[in-house]
Amino acid sequence: MKLATLKGPGRDGRLVVVSADLMRAVEVPRIAPTLQAALDDWAAVEPALRQAADRLEQGELGREDLLPFDPAAAAAPLPRAYQFADGSAYLNHVALVRRARGAELPAELLDDPLMYQGASDGFLGATEPIAVADEAFGIDLEAEVAVITDDVPMGNSPEAALAHVKLVMLLNDVSLRRLIPNELAKGFGFFQGKPRSACSPVAVTPDGLGDAWREGRLHGALRSTINGMELGHPDAGAEMQFDFGRLIAHAARTRPLAAGTIVGSGTVSNHDRSVGSSCLAEVRTIETIEHGKATTAFLKFGDRVRIEMLDDRGRSIFGAIDQEVVRHQERRRP
C-alpha cells in the first residue's frame, strides 16, 4: 500500500491512497483526514486504508473518486512530525569521513548506533525548493531511507521495534556542511547545520515493497543525481550496519516514541567506490584521501537534486525527490 499527503487546506494536508504505479490516487477523508491521524490509530485505520487501496488497484473506484497523482501537489507524507531520529548506519560513510581527518573508526560504533535528534517541525515536499540564505554555508544533499513508526514502547527489543515500522520512504537530509564543524565542536550535536529535510512523494508499507524489504532493511540502488549527472547509486540494504529494528530500539531505550516518529538510516554508502556516493561531503572526503584535497564543489543556487529508487522492473517505488536549490528571500513587510 502506498500513501501520500496532498497539500492543503490545513498544515497537515489530506491523506490519499496512491496506486502502485503512482498514477492515480483517492482521497480517504472518512477513513483518516491526515497521515498523522491514521498513525495515531493505525491498527483500527489500516484495514480500511487497505480496502481503499485494493479497490483502487482493481479499478473498482468510480471516475469521480479518482485523482491523477501529481508529485508536485504532494506535501511530505508527514508535513510536520513529532520526531525525527536520524541514524548513521552506513559505516563506510562514517569511516570515510573520519579517515579524511586522520581518525580511525572507533570499534564501539560497530555495536552502538550513531543517532541524532533531528528537526521534525517541517518536512519539505518532494519538489519543494531547498531555500538557503548563503551558498557559503556549504549546501549538500544526503540521500537516505527512512521509516515511520506507530507508538513504540520504551525498552522495546530490536525485534519488537521492527514490527512498529508502518511506512518506508526516501529522505533528503539537507546539510549545511560549513556550519557543522563549529556546531559539533560545541558538543551538543547538529542544529543550524541541519535545516528542513525533504521526503519522497509517497510512503510505502513494508509489505508493499515485496522482497526489497527484508531483515529490517530496504534493498535496492538509491540513485542520486545533480543536474542530471549521477552522483551515485549505492545499494541501501547490504551495508546498513544496523537494521531499522536496531535503530528504533536505540531511540526507544530510555523513552517511548510517539506514533509518527520518523527514523532515518543516515547517508547510504557502499564500500565499492564505483557505485558513487549519496552526498557531496563523501565525494570530497574521497578526493581528500586520494588526492590530498577536495575539488568537487557543494551545491549552488539553481542546482537540481534528484533522489529515487526503482524496482527491478525500472518503475519508481516512492516517486522522486526532485528539488532546486534557491536563495532564501526574506519576506519584506509591506
Next chain:
Amino acid sequence: MKLATLKGPGRDGRLVVVSADLMRAVEVPRIAPTLQAALDDWAAVEPALRQAADRLEQGELGREDLLPFDPAAAAAPLPRAYQFADGSAYLNHVALVRRARGAELPAELLDDPLMYQGASDGFLGATEPIAVADEAFGIDLEAEVAVITDDVPMGNSPEAALAHVKLVMLLNDVSLRRLIPNELAKGFGFFQGKPRSACSPVAVTPDGLGDAWREGRLHGALRSTINGMELGHPDAGAEMQFDFGRLIAHAARTRPLAAGTIVGSGTVSNHDRSVGSSCLAEVRTIETIEHGKATTAFLKFGDRVRIEMLDDRGRSIFGAIDQEVVRHQERRRP
C-alpha cells in the same frame, strides 16, 4: 492569560483557560480544541481566548461553565509538540561543568548560544512520574524556563524573534547523567540521555507575567526541591546570557520554526552559590571543585522533585511541577 491542557480524550487533550489564581478553569472548544490548534492560528484565536479569560476573571461565567482547576488533571500544555530547541543560556552552569573537568569556558560561548534539538514527541504532565529503567542511569532534574512560539520565519532578528513568544512555562528537562558522556563523545549530541521532559501545569502569556517578563527573560526565583528539601532558588532573569529572542533567532537562522515550537533556557544557575542549584549535576560539580569529589547522589526511585516559581506575593505563577521518580515497568502482554 493562563492556558492549560486537560488530559484526554485524544492525545492532545483539551485546551482550557485558567484563572490567574490557578483555582478555576473554563473549556473553550468553540474557540480552539487544543493548544496546538490555537497556536496554528494564534492571531485569529487569541482575542477570543482573552475574552474568555476576562469573563473568567470577572466572575461572568455561569457555574455550569466553571471547572475547579486540578493540576493533576493537566497534561503538559503541549502533550506532544513538533519541536523542542533547548538552549543552555546560564553560562555559570556551563562554566562550572567545564571547570569540574579542568576546561575553560570557550570565549565564543559568550556570543554563540549552546543549543540542542530535544525530544518533543511527548511531554509529561506536571504530576506524571519520571519512569526510568535503572537508577544507575544517573537520574537528574534540570529546572528551566521555556517559551512556546507561533510561526517564526527563517532569519528573524532577535528582536523580531522575541515577538513570537506567545507563552511561557516551566520545564523539568529530565537528564540521565551517566548515559550522557558516552553519547556526547560520539559527537552527535544527546539522545538517550534526555528522556521526556515535564512541563508546568499552566503556560502564561508574556503580558500575564507583568514586570517579571522583561528584556526577553523571566525574572524571579525558580525554586527546586527534592523530597521537600530545597535544592536551590536561583533567579531566572539576570544571569541568562542570551534572552529568548536570541535563542529563537539562533534556532531560526537556517530554517523557519513551526508554530508550537518550545524553546528552553537551559538549567537556571546563578554565580551566587548561596542560592543553590537547579540540578544535581551542578551540585556534584561544585563538590568536585571544592572537595575533590562529588558526594551528593543522583535521584532514586521514590524521590519527589518539585519545581515552582512564586510571584512577589507568594502565589504560584505556573503551578508546580511535582513528580515522583519511579522504576519503569515494561507492560507484559496478556
